[in-house]
Amino acid sequence: MLSTVAVTDDHRQFPKRFDYAEAEPRLYQRWRDADAFATAYGPDGANVDASKKDAKPYVIVIPPPNITGRLHMGHALNNTIQDALVRFKRMDGFDALWVPGTDHAGIATQTVVKKQLDAEGIDYRELGREKMIERIWEWRNQYGHAIIDQLVRLGCSCDWSRTRFTMDDGLNQAVRHSFVKLYEEGLLYRGKRIVNWCPVDRTALSDDEVDKADEKGKMYHIRYPFEDDAEGGLIVATTRPETLFGDVAVAVHPEHPKLAQHIGRKLVLPLQGRIIPIIGDEHADPEKGTGCVKITPAHDPNDFEVGLRHDLEQINVMNEDASMNDVVPEKYRGMDRYHARKVALEDLDEQGLLVKVEDHTLAIGRSYRSKVPIEFRLSDQWFVKMEPLAKQALEASGYVHGEDGWTKGDGESQLNLHPERTEKIYLHWLANIRDWCISRQIWWGHRVPAWHHVETGEIVVAMDEPEQVKANPDQWRQDEDVLDTWFSSWLWPMSTLGWPERTPDFERYYPTSVLSTAKDILFFWVARMNFAGLHFENRMPYRDVYLHSVLADESGDKMSKSLGNGIDPVSVIDGATSEELKAPVLAARPPDMKQRLKRIEKNFPDGFDAVGADALRWTLVYSVNEGDFVRLSLTRFTEGRNFVTKLWNGAGRIITALRAEVERGTSGAYAEPTDEDQWLLARLDSTIRDVRKGLEGFDFGAVGQSLYHFVWDDFCSWALELSKTRLTSDDDAVRRGALRVMGSVLADLLRLLHPIVPFVTEELWAFVVEPMNALDLWLDRKPSSELLIRDVYPEPRQPPQPDIEARFAILQRFVVKVRQVRASANVKDNVRPVVLVKALNDKTRPMLEQAKGAVTFLARLDDITFVDAKPKGVIGAYDEAFELYLELAKYVDLAEYLGRIEKELDKAKQDLASAEKQLANKNFVDRAPAEKVEGVRQRQAELASKVEKLAKDLEDFGNLES
């Protein structure tokens, strides 16, 4: 079996590992140099890629990361998904565009720069608005691109020439345009309302910017004496005694059996001495507390409503930083709210008015940014009326309003949410929407385009400084507030493409195709983008929304900065020392810090080895599911790395064989595909179908599993092993035939995998394409590009081939059966027995004969001989398609093996009994579909025969115990 030509078919020449650290930057640069992320049409509307002149656009606009952010695992997941989709569609013939950009992140950024100034000993308020904004721009220009650089490390194929920033001029214009338009339509108003107020950042917050959680607190029962009876009075229960200075009434339920009689009487407000009325209002729930509620309109949203109903004064008792203001008695002025509470309680106690204090769990809202409990504060703010916008969104989702509220109508939905069940959550929110407070009392952001007349209070809203302001600048001042960051984000899919201008980009690429984002900003952002798209352009800004799961650590805790349990994607790509792994935990100082640190020390005493971007991406895609959480641990990424290495080595085996063939200089004839080849092609087709379906349906976990199975099991474990005998054949045509199929399948496999693991596939692509071209051995589908990123996504070649798969399954079961017998009987690998086979159907013999060389290689046999009956003195193993016999006694002690047969016999008996029982059930035979019944009959026959044979074997070897 010597090869006739001496060639260097030396597999050791192919590197054992993919050197991602070296290759990733090199390959990324190649893509950039080749303009591989560019669209078919430029921003001027000119066609720049003639081959995609008629291609349909496929557009994703990135959820803009904050300029203050560092890439976290959630970004890595979301951007991997987007990149996979864009690369898939780009290869599949679409004019794909992925618009990147960043968000100015109002409060977050201002806070970062404020801290920087604090460190320099500069008070930003003294610095003044203009200088402060200048400093923030400086900061942004210096640090604001860090996260973009990290997206590059991930391999994201964004069109960087179209990078946007939410504070760009164009986007600012879009913001002002939408503000003015909404104002003119009466959907935007200014009003005095109770808002969530952050005393640290001294700004209003939207409801979404407040994190609510149950916290332990106290409930204080305070007696408010009657004006006409100092010993009597009503007992009010409150958790906020320090706000009592702002009380303007005490409410009881108008039909309260005992308390209603007091309505109209007056009370003396403790500590303050002010006289306040007792009013009747249904807000006072007789079941709760003492049944008496103090009414503080300026510090509680419910009380605010009560106050409006009863025309009560609104008394604000706090300053912007939540210290007590001049309304309160002198003693308390300037005290922080909690200090004031303590002192007030002491004083009440002294006066005998503090009746009772009990433990109480209450929901405390904290600013998501400063983590400080928010204050309800009465102030002038800008609001967007949400109901009309939500109505439009509900209708766009095919809902109609009727007597039962909103219900699904006959109309088609313009929006598909994935996973589907999120739609219910979305609609529920839409149906219960509240107005959106969009003004923020900070400096960094889009300034409210409104001017107030200094004397009259008249308000003018306009895109640019209005004429009357220009004429009398001293009479007017521009509104001091800036807009909520989300007020620019909600326009993002439109504004990044040039809206409100009708730019060529906007005309061609809007509406976009898909929005992919984390589940937790469905309301913050997705819903509002829907509103903006529908309201301003009368259509959804995208057709599909994919909401990925939230990432959690291995014990199921959501990855968060405050727990320090996040895994840094860059640490995964580049590796990290044990100390670096510990850093986030040490920074966060969570309650279980010690355990977390210990775990890191134990599991990663020498740190974590770099695994590269592909392994990171692969692991994320492979792990994602439709649940609420994806649990990840560092070891999962090692598994991803193993997969990349497996692919690398499997491909390497074919590549070295291809190179060897090029060296041999063969040409011309090749053998036609064998049965094994047909099977592999059928498996490839089915994988292509799965992967396409998964990508189209946002079922990324299924995509990963299908590809994993194909690469590891079908391609490497079976096809590659089976091909070895042919690849080392001395018959040119046989070798070339095998290479033709294996090379072509490998190329398709790289195409299939590329959207998920772009680097390793791009690297291997060149290695495969070059020799395949040289040998001219393509089965079909010659590459259309030197770069895989530009090549074409595979389509199935044939419909499903159940016959071929069934035939090949016989081969697989045969090999496995022999291996099982060998393993359980301890037959060493260097022992090469002859196996005797009796075929039980007409497929078995042709299949095994055709692939005999390969099968004997896989099962480590000397030969396969076909027989018509079982000879004496052999051990049998039984399958529905064949019986195989081995002269095991020749090689090993049989005693061990017989135990195994007994077990197998027991199992077969059990299965047989169950099949028989089913067939004895008249109902089953009569009612079940005929094919099901037939299937069980067949199984029963096979099992009966198997039981018989195994029992006889045991008997023959005289070891039957039962």
Next chain:
RNA sequence: AGGCGGGUAGCUCAGUUGGCAGAGCGUCGCCUUUACACGGCGAAUGUCGCAGGUUCGAGCCCUGUCCCGCCUACCA
């Protein structure tokens, strides 16, 4: 309180119209077999949360129930 999910092998999770319970990791053997030890071959492992119901047949459908998570609202 309401809404939405989830409970399947030691762990993380699949389970596509109801028809013989699956994968990866981990575990246990054997193997430095010429792509890969980041590997190969083989093995073990289940009250499908619990209780009913529908059905010839339920992990899957229905009812109830217990846990866990998330969201929304309220909390004097």
